[in-house]
Amino acid sequence: MKYIDEYRDERIVHALAAQIARRATRPWNLMEICGGQTHTIMRYGLDELLPPGIRLVHGPGCPVCVTPLEIVDKAIEIASRPGVIFVSYGDMLRVPGSRFDLFRVKAAGADVRIVYSPMEAVKLARTHPDRQVVFFGIGFETTAPANAMAVWEARRQALKNFSVLVSHVLVPPAIRLLLGSPNCVVQGFIAPGHVCTIMGYREYAALSRDFGVPIVVGGFEPADLLEAVGMLVAQLEDGRAEVENQYARSVSYEGNLPAQSIVESVFEVSDRKWRGIGMIPQSGLRLRAEYAAFDAEQVFRVGEITADEPAECISAEVLQGLKRPTDCPAFGRGCTPEKPMGAPMVSAEGACAAYYHYRRHSIAEGRVC
Amino acid sequence: MLTMSCPAPLAAGDHVQLGHGSGGQLSADLVRDVFLAAFRNPALARMDDQAIVIVNGTRLAFTTDSFVVKPLFFPGGDIGSLAVHGTVNDLAMGGAQPLFLSAAFIIEEGFSMPELRRVVESLRRAAAGAGVQVVTGDTKVVEKGSGDGLFINTSGLGVVANGLNLSGDQARPGDRVLLSGPIGDHGIAILAQREGFEFESTIESDSAPLHTLVAAMLAASREIRCLRDPTRGGVSSTLNEFAAQAGVGIEVDERAIPVHDAVKGACELLGLDPLYVANEGKLVAIVAPAAADRVLAAMRRHPLGEEAQIIGSVTADHPRLVTMRTLVGPARIVHMLAGDQLPRIC
Numbered sequence: 001m002k003y004i005d006e007y008r009d010e011r012i013v014h015a016l017a018a019q020i021a022r023r024a025t026r027p028w029n030l031m032e033i034c035g036g037q038t039h040t041i042m043r044y045g046l047d048e049l050l051p052p053g054i055r056l057v058h059g060p061g062c063p064v065c066v067t068p069l070e071i072v073d074k075a076i077e078i079a080s081r082p083g084v085i086f087v088s089y090g091d092m093l094r095v096p097g098s099r100f101d102l103f104r105v106k107a108a109g110a111d112v113r114i115v116y117s118p119m120e121a122v123k124l125a126r127t128h129p130d131r132q133v134v135f136f137g138i139g140f141e142t143t144a145p146a147n148a149m150a151v152w153e154a155r156r157q158a159l160k161n162f163s164v165l166v167s168h169v170l171v172p173p174a175i176r177l178l179l180g181s182p183n184c185v186v187q188g189f190i191a192p193g194h195v196c197t198i199m200g201y202r203e204y205a206a207l208s209r210d211f212g213v214p215i216v217v218g219g220f221e222p223a224d225l226l227e228a229v230g231m232l233v234a235q236l237e238d239g240r241a242e243v244e245n246q247y248a249r250s251v252s253y254e255g256n257l258p259a260q261s262i263v264e265s266v267f268e269v270s271d272r273k274w275r276g277i278g279m280i281p282q283s284g285l286r287l288r289a290e291y292a293a294f295d296a297e298q299v300f301r302v303g304e305i306t307a308d309e310p311a312e313c314i315s316a317e318v319l320q321g322l323k324r325p326t327d328c329p330a331f332g333r334g335c336t337p338e339k340p341m342g343a344p345m346v347s348a349e350g351a352c353a354a355y356y357h358y359r360r361h362s363i364a365e366g367r368v369c
Numbered sequence: 370m371l372t373m374s375c376p377a378p379l380a381a382g383d384h385v386q387l388g389h390g391s392g393g394q395l396s397a398d399l400v401r402d403v404f405l406a407a408f409r410n411p412a413l414a415r416m417d418d419q420a421i422v423i424v425n426g427t428r429l430a431f432t433t434d435s436f437v438v439k440p441l442f443f444p445g446g447d448i449g450s451l452a453v454h455g456t457v458n459d460l461a462m463g464g465a466q467p468l469f470l471s472a473a474f475i476i477e478e479g480f481s482m483p484e485l486r487r488v489v490e491s492l493r494r495a496a497a498g499a500g501v502q503v504v505t506g507d508t509k510v511v512e513k514g515s516g517d518g519l520f521i522n523t524s525g526l527g528v529v530a531n532g533l534n535l536s537g538d539q540a541r542p543g544d545r546v547l548l549s550g551p552i553g554d555h556g557i558a559i560l561a562q563r564e565g566f567e568f569e570s571t572i573e574s575d576s577a578p579l580h581t582l583v584a585a586m587l588a589a590s591r592e593i594r595c596l597r598d599p600t601r602g603g604v605s606s607t608l609n610e611f612a613a614q615a616g617v618g619i620e621v622d623e624r625a626i627p628v629h630d631a632v633k634g635a636c637e638l639l640g641l642d643p644l645y646v647a648n649e650g651k652l653v654a655i656v657a658p659a660a661a662d663r664v665l666a667a668m669r670r671h672p673l674g675e676e677a678q679i680i681g682s683v684t685a686d687h688p689r690l691v692t693m694r695t696l697v698g699p700a701r702i703v704h705m706l707a708g709d710q711l712p713r714i715c
Contacts (some may be wrong), residue, residue, distance in 0.1 A: 001630050004637060013697040045699025094708070103708070107384035116564060116639070222697050336709045338394055348640075358701040 003249075007032050007221030016226035017049040024233050025051030029185045031178075033171060033368075034192035035062030035349030036079060042354035044222045054229065057185065057321030058354075060174055061192055063139040064091050064347035065319065066274040070307040071138075071167045072097035078134050078300045079110045085128060087121040089143075091116045095346045100309045117173050118150035125154065125162035134296045137164040141195045144168050144285060145259035148181035148266035150292050163296040166286055168271050171195050172203045173283035181210040183322055188232035190218040190225070193247035198263075200255025200267075204243045212241045219247040266291055273304065275343050276319040313342040318351055325352040332356060388708020392601025395708045416614060417536050418459040418597060421529055428531065430465030432456060433524040441488065441519060443562045445574030446649070447556070448521055449491030454576050454649055455600070457499045457524040461580035462596040462622075462652065464535045464587060465527030470496060472523050473507040477516035488519065499578035501525070513638075533587070537614035540593035542685040544617060547654040549668055550575070550676040551580065551627040552604055556646035557635045572631050577650030582673045589667035592657035599653055602680035602706065603645040607653045608691045611703040619691045621681030621703070644703060645710045655683060 006012065032038055038058045041047055047056050060066050076097050079086035086102070092113065093102040106112035111131075115121055118135050125133035137147040147164065154162040171192055178184055191204055198216045204215045214235035218228030228246040235242060243249055263285070287295045297303045313330055317323035325331055325344065335341035337353050344350035348357070365368025388395040405413065410421040419432035436452045446454075452472065472492060476485065496503050516584040554575040561572055579598060586593060595615075599607040604626070612619045628636075628643045636643050650673060656664045661679055668674030681693075691703040 001633055001637075004633070008696045010697050043701060044695045044697045045701055046697070048699040049697070103386050103388065104384065107386040337704075357704050 004221070007219070007223040009223065013046075013049065013222045013226055016223060017282050020041045020054060020226065020230045021051040021235055023230065023237055024051055024054055024239040025237060026235060027055065028187050028189045028236050029055050029057055029321075030190065030229060030232050031057045031059045032190040032218065032221075032225070033059040033061040033175065034194070035065065035347065035351075036192075036194065037190060037192065037218060037225060037243045037318050038351055038354050039349045040220055040222060040225055042358040046222055046225055049226070050229065053355065054233065056229075058274060058318070058351040059189075059321060060274065060277060060319040061140065061171065062347050062349040062351070063143070063169070064095055065315070065350045066169060066276065066340055067092070067095065067138050067167050067343070068273045068307075069098060070273070070305055071165065072101075073307050074297065074302040074305050075136055075165055076100055076102060076105050076225050077302050077305060078296055079105050079112050081132075081300065083131055084111065085124055085133045086110065086136070087115050087124060087133060088111045089116075089138070091132070091347050092136055092138060094340075095343055096340055103134075116272050118147050119153065122150050122154050122157070122159070122162060125159050126157065129161060132163070132299070135162070135164045138167045140169055140171055140192070141199045141263075142192075142197075144263045145198060145256070146269065147359065148262045151266050151291055154289065154294060163294045163299045164287070164294040167272070168203070168267065168285035169274060170269070170283050170285065172207060173280050174274065175207055177277070177280050177283075178320055179207065179213060181320070183320070184283070186213075186321055188214045188216070188236055190228045190232065191215050191243075193217055193219045193224070193251055196245075196247070196251045196255065198256050198259050201243055201245060201251065202253060208241050208243050214357075215243045217243070217245045217247050218250050219250065266344070274319075276315040287342040315342040315352070318344055325355040328352070386488045386708065387691050390601075391706065391709040392606050393706035393708055396602070396707070399513070415536050415538070416610075417463060418466065419463040419525075421463055422619045428529040430460045430463045430527040430529050431524070432459040433522065434459060435520060435522040437520050438559065439517065439519070440559070440562050441484065443574055444558050446576035447488060447491050448519060449488040450495040451574075451576050451649060452521040452523045453492055453495035453499055454578050454591050456523040457501060457578040457580055458649075458652075460525045460527040460596055461578070461583045462535070463527075463529060464533045464583060464596070465529045465580075466584075467499065467501045467525055467527040467578075467580050469504045470501050470523050471505045471507075471525075472503050472521060475509050475510070475511060475516055475520040475522075477511055477518050478513040480518055485519070486523075492521075495578070499580065532590070535593060535595050537595050537597065537611050540611050540615035540617050540655040540683045541594065541657075542593055542617060542620075542683050544655045544683040545658055545679050546608070546621060546681040546683065547661065547668065548604065548626065548655055548680045549579075549631045549652045549654075549667055549674045550650075550679050551632070552599070552651060553628055553632040553636065553643035553646035554650055555649040556603070557632045559647075560639075561635065566635070568631055568635055570631050572629070572635065575648055575650035577673055579650065579652055579673060582652070582668065585667045585671045585674075586654065586664050589663045590656070590660035592660035593664060594655040594657065596654050598650050599648050599651060601647050603643070603647060603692045604653060605642075605644040605691070605703045606705055608703060611653075611655060612689050612691050615683075616688050618684040618687040618689070619681060620684055620694070620700070621691070623692045623696050624694075625678045625680040627676050627678055641710055645706055658682075
């Protein structure tokens with residue numbers, strides 16, 4: 001299959017790994033931001049192909065993982081109200097809130113539905129005028145345009161029974177926070193290709209300049225990721241710190257301007273809490289005032305719900321790349337995909353789940369099952 | 370500012386969740402904790418797709434399956450043909466010659482009579498095609514809102530030759546793992562139809578009766594250890610079940626596992642892994658090493674096994690764990706899903 005097979009070709013992948021081994025003269029710590037990239041690295045075992053000094057640390061780019069506990073609690077509260085159809089992307093349903101997940105609420109009688117596009121939620125609102133339809137609008141810049149379009153379309157259709165529970169986050173402020181931390185171990189970043197497909201990569205130039213760190217926009221296939229690693233290693237070995245684009249077949253400097261424009265017209269930048277990290281200033285999106293009628297937090301008055309998150313699991317350190325999932329004492333014991341303690345164990349893209357699913361044989365020898 | 374953030378583990382639920390019907394880990398837990406605990410007996414304890422019981426010296430294979438597929442009609446089949454193939458295949462995986470079926474219909478008030486006739490005609494045709502007779506049945510009509518159109522249950526009865534003992538616990542280190550053809554067609558066909566996805570080419574369900582393929586394999590060699598059709602939960606669940614039942618490890622090679630391009634493309638778009646997608650006309654066989662090539666050749670001569678492959682082997686290493694050599698070399702675990710495979714956000 002074109003655009004798939006050649007990027008998973010064993011010979012190409014091994015040639016790229018050999019090139020990295022030839023170029024690297026000393027150890028480097030590189031972070032892939034996006035959970036989709038973490039997933040590919042773990043699924044194919046790409047880190048095992050790299051020379052020992054090149055360490056990949058896994059960033060906070062899984063939208064499911066960084067959605068705060070209190071937003072999940074708000075979703076559960078709204079979904080439990082009579083007359084509500086609560087609509088979500090599939091992988092949010094298993095994320096534990098303070099007490100339940102949405103699957104439990106659904107099993108107990110709530111009308112919770114999985115969709116593939118927010119436009120399906122708009123359609124549900126139109127076909128169920130007697131019900132309140134609420135869409136769980138989460139994700140990074142990647143999902144923001146479609147979610148914005150759903151709100152825009154709902155207003156155009158003058159729907160009175162459609163709203164969105166928004167928890168959108170933005171990548172560059174998170175990178176800035178990580179780089180500004182005194183604990184930061186990351187020397188180069190693979191920027192998320194899908195986010196940059198929408199946003200372009202002009203925002204990353206300032207980050208690279210301010211912190212003197214190389215950034216390469218990377219794709220999601222094995223060959224993409226190893227090529228991006230190779231480009232980062234080359235920059236680091238040369239003492240350069242630039243923004244380069246490995247994922248040129250999808251990403252342009254400017255990005256997708258119509259998509260940016262719809263996001264801009266519906267959302268505005270706001271402070272956001274990230275699960276595992278905390279409040280990051282100007283790191284998220286909220287609905288603009290003129291779309292307040294579509295804001296589920298206001299419609300259902302759940303703005304007051306807060307949740308304090310106990311400090312047992314180490315996902316803060318995991319999401320910042322300071323620790324590996326296997327450093328956690330609960331990993332694979334108290335915390336599994338069946339009974340996740342922390343969000344990174346929930347989504348297939350979460351770093352902990354990726355380690356658990358694909359790596360138990362190499363890291364937990366002798367105590368599996 | 371950097372505080373963490375994790376809720377305590379969730380307590381066991383008070384309600385049945387959809388994931389309990391997914392064929393993954395939640396299903397396995399439900400069966401073990403609720404049903405096995407209640408009905409424990411030697412035939413059930415084998416935990417195969419069918420029970421083998423002996424009546425007056427005859428070895429009977431007995432199985433049952435309920436069909437709740439939505440939509441009722443899909444490319445490559447419908448709930449009627451599926452209700453025959455599913456149960457025939459559960460018998461065939463025990464090496465049985467399928468003979469008789471029961472068919473029970475649970476119909477929601479208001480269901481379309483022409484559609485019901487269409488389903489029944491399809492069921493009749495599928496039974497005739499598989500050489501089985503529907504010899505008993507039942508009909509229930511439930512109030513509107515108490516069902517979802519139409520559910521069908523079929524039970525099946527067949528006979529097993531003496532000396533044949535196909536069971537998940539028979540896999541031994543060194544055995545080969547065979548797969549009868551490309552995976553994921555049924556699950557993706559259903560999903561595409563249900564969600565209204567349109568792909569360049571229509572993906573058809575692989576729904577088919579497998580007992581003649583099994584007969585051809587058994588004619589080639591009796592050194593087949595176990596057979597299973599990877600329905601709900603896909604090939605990954607079947608391999609994990611074998612590994613758990615026999616207490617062995619299984620290693621497969623991703624490059625050897627056939628997937629049609631259209632299915633591969635749909636899975637890429639939706640963020641699904643074909644290893645977890647349902648099949649209704651495929652089987653996985655564990656075969657003694659010396660017999661593997663012979664059985665493979667027999668499969669490839671049969672129309673339902675033309676694209677059969679040896680996809681891996683059984684190992685004494687990492688008992689109860691399934692691993693896969695990925696396309697680019699390193700090995701990874703093929704785990705059993707907790708519940709249903711959830712499409713990813715982005």
